[in-house]
Amino acid sequence: MLRSPMSENDVRSLRLGDEVTLSGTAFTARDEAHLRALELARKGERVPFDLEGKMLFHCGPIVENDGEGWRLIAAGPTTSARMNEMEPDFIRRFKPRAIIGKGGMSKPTLEAMREHGCVYFAFTGGAAVVAAQGIKEIKGVHWLDLGMPEAVWQMEMQDFGPVIVAMDAHGNSIFESVANAVRSNLKAIGRDR
Amino acid sequence: MYDIQLVEETVLRLIRTAVTTLPADVVGELERSLDIEDTEVAKVQLRTILENIELAERKRLPMCQDTGVPIFFVSGPNLASIEEGIALGVSKATKEVPLRPNVVDPITRHNRGNNLGEEMPSIHFERAKGDFLEITYLPKGAGSENMSVLRMLNPSQGVDGIRDAVLDAVVKAEGKPCPPTIVGIGIGGASDQALLLAKKALLRPLDVPNKDKHLAAMENELKETLNRTGVGPMGLGGRTTVLGVRIEKASCHTASLPIGINLQCWAARRCSARIYPDGIVKFSTEGFW
Numbered sequence: 001m002l003r004s005p006m007s008e009n010d011v012r013s014l015r016l017g018d019e020v021t022l023s024g025t026a027f028t029a030r031d032e033a034h035l036r037a038l039e040l041a042r043k044g045e046r047v048p049f050d051l052e053g054k055m056l057f058h059c060g061p062i063v064e065n066d067g068e069g070w071r072l073i074a075a076g077p078t079t080s081a082r083m084n085e086m087e088p089d090f091i092r093r094f095k096p097r098a099i100i101g102k103g104g105m106s107k108p109t110l111e112a113m114r115e116h117g118c119v120y121f122a123f124t125g126g127a128a129v130v131a132a133q134g135i136k137e138i139k140g141v142h143w144l145d146l147g148m149p150e151a152v153w154q155m156e157m158q159d160f161g162p163v164i165v166a167m168d169a170h171g172n173s174i175f176e177s178v179a180n181a182v183r184s185n186l187k188a189i190g191r192d193r
Numbered sequence: 194m195y196d197i198q199l200v201e202e203t204v205l206r207l208i209r210t211a212v213t214t215l216p217a218d219v220v221g222e223l224e225r226s227l228d229i230e231d232t233e234v235a236k237v238q239l240r241t242i243l244e245n246i247e248l249a250e251r252k253r254l255p256m257c258q259d260t261g262v263p264i265f266f267v268s269g270p271n272l273a274s275i276e277e278g279i280a281l282g283v284s285k286a287t288k289e290v291p292l293r294p295n296v297v298d299p300i301t302r303h304n305r306g307n308n309l310g311e312e313m314p315s316i317h318f319e320r321a322k323g324d325f326l327e328i329t330y331l332p333k334g335a336g337s338e339n340m341s342v343l344r345m346l347n348p349s350q351g352v353d354g355i356r357d358a359v360l361d362a363v364v365k366a367e368g369k370p371c372p373p374t375i376v377g378i379g380i381g382g383a384s385d386q387a388l389l390l391a392k393k394a395l396l397r398p399l400d401v402p403n404k405d406k407h408l409a410a411m412e413n414e415l416k417e418t419l420n421r422t423g424v425g426p427m428g429l430g431g432r433t434t435v436l437g438v439r440i441e442k443a444s445c446h447t448a449s450l451p452i453g454i455n456l457q458c459w460a461a462r463r464c465s466a467r468i469y470p471d472g473i474v475k476f477s478t479e480g481f482w
Contacts (some may be wrong), residue, residue: 002292017234032302062258063295073291074258079336079369103336103368103428118206124238125336125371125427126460127245128258147304148294162241166429174234175368178430179422182364191360 001159004052006097008117012078014165016172021134021161022121026055026100030078032085032150033143034174048142051094058083058101059147064130064140070138075155076128077102080120099124100163120167122174123160128175134160154174175189195271195326195468203466203474204282208263210241211464212255215246217374218398219436219461224443226373226426226433235431241408242426242459258458261332263314266393269326271469276316276361279328283308295335317389323408329396329465329480337370337458343388346450355452356415358403362454363419363435368428371458372438375399376419379453382443387453394439395457398479403440412438436461 002010004024013019023141027049029037037047061075080101084088085103091112099105100120102125123131139154167173186192223246227239249256263283267275274276284307286292294311297303308314342362366374367372379390403409415438425431436459445451465480 005359021340059257060293061253062260064291073246074255074293074427076258078259081340081369099439102371122368122427122429124245125368126257126259126334126458127241129248129252129254129256130241130245131258132254133248147297147302147306150302150304162237164237164429174429178425178428179367181423185421186360186364189360189418189421192356 003009004055004098004157007053009021009187011097011117011119012169013058013121014168015166016165018165019048020121020165021159022055022100022163023158023160024055024156026057026157028049028057028059028061028153028155030058030060030150032146033047033152034083034090034128036143036146038086038089041166047094049154051096053095053097055098055100056096056171057155058099061153063148063153071136072132072138075135076126078124082103084109085189086111091116091118110171110173114170114171115168117168117169119165122166123163123164134158158177195275195278196206197274199468199472200278201281203277203284203328203468204330205463206287206476207328207466208286208292210291210476210478211330211332211462212260212292214478215256215349215460216398216463218479219459220246220398222399222436223373223459225317225471226436230426230431230432232431234429235426236431238426241456244291255290255292257334258293259334259336260295261334262295263308264331264333264392265314265316266319266329266396267316267327268319268321270321270324275326279314282308283314303401324470325453326350326468327465327481329463331392331396334458334460337374337456340366340370340456341388342454343384344452345482346383346452348427348448348450350450352411352449356418359415359454360418360422361409362456364422364424366456368425370456371451372424373426373459373462375436375457375461376415376438377457378438379454380430380442381445381451383445384451386443387451388454388455389453390441390443391453391455394441395455396463397439397468398481398482399437401482408440408442427470463464
């Protein structure tokens with residue numbers, strides 16, 4: 001079990017393929033929140049949440065407000081690759097120690113992760129009810145004007161998972177080794193043009 | 194003319210059933226996939242998926258937070274006022290199930306919060322099949338829908354060209370569409386027809402064979418080939434990249450070979466209902482075949 005906030009040591013010691021569970025603070029951010037956060041930061045303005053040392057969750061949850069507060073219904077990961085163009089700058093500016101997502105991310109993101117000391121945890125896409133069981137509380141929300149999926153939700157996780165270390169802090173990626181294997185499988189299938 | 198309230202209630206139940214319970218044919222294929230996989234990483238994905246399906250059904254909660262955009266296929270003898278009933282059902286389901294409000298303006302990205310918008314829900318009207326009204330609901334999540342492909346092949350590329358186009362689409366998608374996926378393929382027609390056929394192909398359950406023998410053989414061969422690519426569950430490597438391949442075709446121009454490809458994530462949610470003239474309503478996640 002790993003707890004957020006995490007130290008650089010915590011994440012550098014993780015190995016590709018490790019299966020772990022996660023506890024502590026995570027913030028969701030998808031396309032629109034990435035855009036807005038980077039726009040503010042580039043203008044030198046303040047972003048109303050602090051990701052440093054914590055977990056960035058690529059997720060647009062279903063939440064309900066029962067009048068007394070937010071209740072989480074479902075919260076699986078979204079496709080991380082949509083944030084490929086923005087993530088290297090996002091990691092350098094906001095310094096998360098971990099990203100939780102699905103499907104993996106590009107080489108420039110892997111490089112920014114290696115530089116800063118950040119890992120990518122793959123959680124099973126679509127497994128939103130299992131995911132929600134590992135999130136004990138919604139602590140708050142920012143930028144709700146972006147709509148429920150695109151807002152930034154602060155979550156407190158407890159034994160969230162199982163997640164797989166799919167991109168480590170040393171420049172290695174399961175998705176890259178799968179891509180290599182797929183290339184040689186395609187040759188065997190006869191589709192290598 | 195149908196009672197709008199009956200349509201609204203039917204649509205609400207269609208949506209609730211579809212997003213909380215997976216059809217038996219899909220669950221069966223997922224269970225077989227778990228038996229086939231031999232690495233821990235791949236097995237963990239499938240075990241989590243199966244546990245999630247069970248939990249969602251027991252708790253009556255959406256199995257995936259991406260409850261998609263609402264897509265409907267409707268047929269019946271008199272479809273006046275149907276759109277209003279469907280929109281009311283979608284809006285009600287968004288609050289009551291609940292669904293994630295996913296529908297936004299494509300330019301401003303403004304979200305109305307009720308899953309309604311311009312031409313949304315997307316409703317495909319079809320010829321009546323009898324004296325009943327039939328409504329099929331197919332929620333489409335963005336992870337898999339974003340991997341859709343239209344290829345306008347040259348006729349000389351033939352069946353090999355189709356195979357290569359499908360292989361390219363599935364391999365290029367990697368883990369993004371939440372594999373193991375179901376691959377819907379539309380062959381022929383004009384470009385818009387090819388894509389619509391690909392989507393409609395997803396409605397046929399995995400245990401209902403194609404009526405066309407050649408297409409049935411092609412579906413099996415493509416499934417076997419795609420599962421040799423090694424993309425695997427969630428793109429983390431493994432033997433089950435697809436749960437099945439479904440093909441529909443239409444005649445086309447002598448100079449064309451259009452191929453539409455529509456991927457469906459493992460959470461292949463669908464539900465159909467028939468409303469009979471006497472007011473009796475029948476539901477099925479497998480559809481009526």
